Amino acid sequence: MIFFFLLQLVAIPVLSPLAVGIIRKIKAHMQGRVGASVLQPYYDLWKLFHKDEVISEDATWIFRFAPYLIFAVSVAVGIAVPMVTAVPAAFPGIERLSFLALSDFLVVIYLFALMTFFLALLGIETGSGFGGFGAAREMMVAALAEGGLLFSLLVASVIAQSGNLMGIVVNLQMMPLETLFPLLIAFVGFAIALLAENSRFPVDNPATHLELTMIHEAMILEHSGKRLALLEWAAANKLLIFIALGANIFFPWGVALQADALPGLALALVVFAAKAAVLLAGIAVIESTMAKFRIFRVPDLLFTSLVLGIIALSISITF
């Protein structure tokens, strides 16, 4: 139990920079570049943690405190999602005491929203024009993306008859294949929410620092040193958490149901790596082949995500 807790605690933060590195590498290849090593995000974090930082005179304690909070929340949500195994759901009656409490899908969604809330405050904090507009746009995107996110997870929840992410994965594996069809539609909605929530194309450009259109980068523009490292790391964590959600909730096969069988865990790890790699490659392909949307086209996309979720839900409850 404790072992599992610690494993989940470190797994997301340790692996998340790699996920970012993989996307960048694939993008570089598609653009005909060699690109930096997949380990580059680790080097970046290492470098940032060793730098002094500049803090704006206009900033308050929220500027100093919030990066820690955002990072901690991202780690906490990391515990909540099923990555390699969904085993704690197999122990009945421990829900109240264990960290499984975090795995309620509404709790996860609202914890993401909490991260966004403080990120937006950081944007306004320094009184720079960029930060404020980044915050306004981020809240716009987040407010509209929440619907798609909630409904796509709700579809899985309704089919699996559980509100707990671990429970969803366990139950879905036992479902006959044909009942899982609505999950495919829901996954499309989820994928849109994933791109929006993680500041990816076509909603935001994670690589820009020059355009007036930046959202996430605009909010953290005034940060430097360790606080920037924390924010970048938290964003990477969030990305990997979404990848894990997409890979395991909508394609639940391969997640280990027993934590003690080591071969099973190893297999599950391989399967998860494969699924995650496919999703990461998908993001890289989208980012390489698509142009960023005009900001007022984004709501259309996000409403599409919501509508897809509703359609999937309607199909799943008529069966």
Next chain:
Amino acid sequence: MEFFLTPASLFLFGGLFLFGAFGALLLSRLVPDGGKIAGTFAHVLGFLGSLAALTTAFAVLVSGQAIAFSLPGTLPFVEFAFRFDALAAYFVILVSLVGMAASIYGIGYQKHFFGGHSLGWFGFLYNIFLLSLVFIPLANQAFFFLFLWEIMSLSSYFLVVFERKEESVQAGFLYFLMTHLGTAFVMLALLLAYGATGSFAFDDWRVASANITPLLQSLIFLFALIGFGTKAGIIPLHIWLPEAHPAAPSHVSALMSGVMVKTALFMLVRFFFDFFPGARMEWGLAFMLLGSLSALLGILYALAERDIKRLLAYSTVENVGIMLMGFGAALVFFGLGAESFALFALAAMLYHMLNHAIFKSLLFLGAGAVVEATGTRNLNAYGGLLKFLPLSGFFFLIGSLAISAFPPLNGFASEWLTFQSLFVGIASPSLLVKATFIITIVSLVMTSGLAAATFVKAFGTSFLGRARTVRTELPHEADQLMLLAMGFLALLTLVLGVGATFMIAALIGMIASIGLTDPLSLRFPFSEFIAAREQFANVLPLETIGMLLLVIFAVAGGAVYFATRKRGIVYGRTWDCGTPLSPRTQISSTGFSRSLVTIFQGILRPTRQTSIEYQDGKMRYFIKYQGIKMGLGDPYRSGIYGPAHNVLLFFARQARRIQSGNVNAYALYMFVTLILLLVWTLYS
């Protein structure tokens, strides 16, 4: 403890409020110190009365015994009957918690009324208002209830116009009109109920409810919905709410927004579940749709608002919508025979009622501190206030986090419960019910996302960044008693959040104890969708979640902090792209919400007026002044109230024709009436 279960305890807190009211009037006459003593006395007595009421309510809840009695009286129709049952006790707790905080706050806040306004009069109104709020849930007879309801409306009206500003008088007038329109419908509902049961006693209604014809029951419900809906601020009956709530002094705004609107919801619960149970399921669907509309529109208007207190008032409209979702869901489940789910949905509604009372009061008190410090309610004129009001700002942040429903604070607990009851509903067999529940979920999720945006705006643009206007005087932190009141409420948001498991179990027990629904009858027609959720109350251990967040924050944050403790920090100016930053380089509150307003322009109908004045009128080269005015369309006034007003005027004009002013004509009218009456008596 024994004492608090006797009628005497009602006289104790009632007496304290009355003593506070009349004592304040008297003191302000006797002591010419600008109202300092009178105001303090009134608030202290308001606090003590609330405390006594709170104790009584807890005694009633813990003992499970209701206090029921009536006073001897000879007035026709009116009987002073009281019934202090568990539901009333819950509501009294809600009133008195906010009442306590508002009273403490008031002692500090009253300072700027010294000398200028009559604090004796204010203290009188304040205590009478509290008295009516506490006693409305206890009234057990229709006319007695109506009497208290009217006292509440009138005292709050005088509190709204207390500052005698142009805008508050106008707001007060609108409030006065709308609230009496509502009261008229409430009276209709009460009279119809009398007609159906032959009694004004609520106890008789409970007994006779089974014999009422469906048509009459529906009419009673309809009038109750309109009457109480006006007080609760359900869209489109809400138009007075964003005008009147902000116009009152801030701790009265807190009471109006946090508590007064809930009296209407409380009475709806009484009407639909207590007096006349067995409403048709369609009522539930209607309430859910009304709630969805109120929630979504309310938060959109709040988002677009630039007046901090109006923003909070619109957010009240939103939260009333969320409560109606739970209420409607409860009615639907009840109608479908799924009583255990009705219980959960009703618990969600009642829980959100209490939570909203706490965090909305907290936000209003915080807004009061801000308005006092800056002298304006315009969000575009704030900025950087956190440096001057560190504690008020911190408490306002807590309130913002709670209202945006972030775990582990209380807003999340009740919103989670509402979500769960709605999720249950989509498994119902009927397509209509399914669709309504899905629509409601869409509304709730959109609302909660927009609420977060609204409160990022409210907190961010007022407390963060740089000051947006040049001030001659630096803003100052609020008085210590004001901070104490805010701290108390901020603590409650946390306690009510981490105590979610206890609260939900207690609420379900309470609702069952007064016989609203029977928790043991688990005869619901749904599939095993619920199997995994059957232990509703046990699935949201917010205390565990809160502890986990705290531990991870401490461990992860501590590790990073320790590992990087040697890195230096340089303080510098915000990156300015080479041009000096002015207060106006930041995003304004209007700008912050503009993109969302643009997206929802089909609903919000933003308006935009530009005005330019030139130095050289004919040539138009040198601009002297350029202004832009942004606002929202008001479809309620132009679409509903305007036409209604015109119809009313039309009939008034027709009626004027018979008013010739000639005495002979009036004598003729009397004569004709007399003849008609004679004929009528002859033939009937």
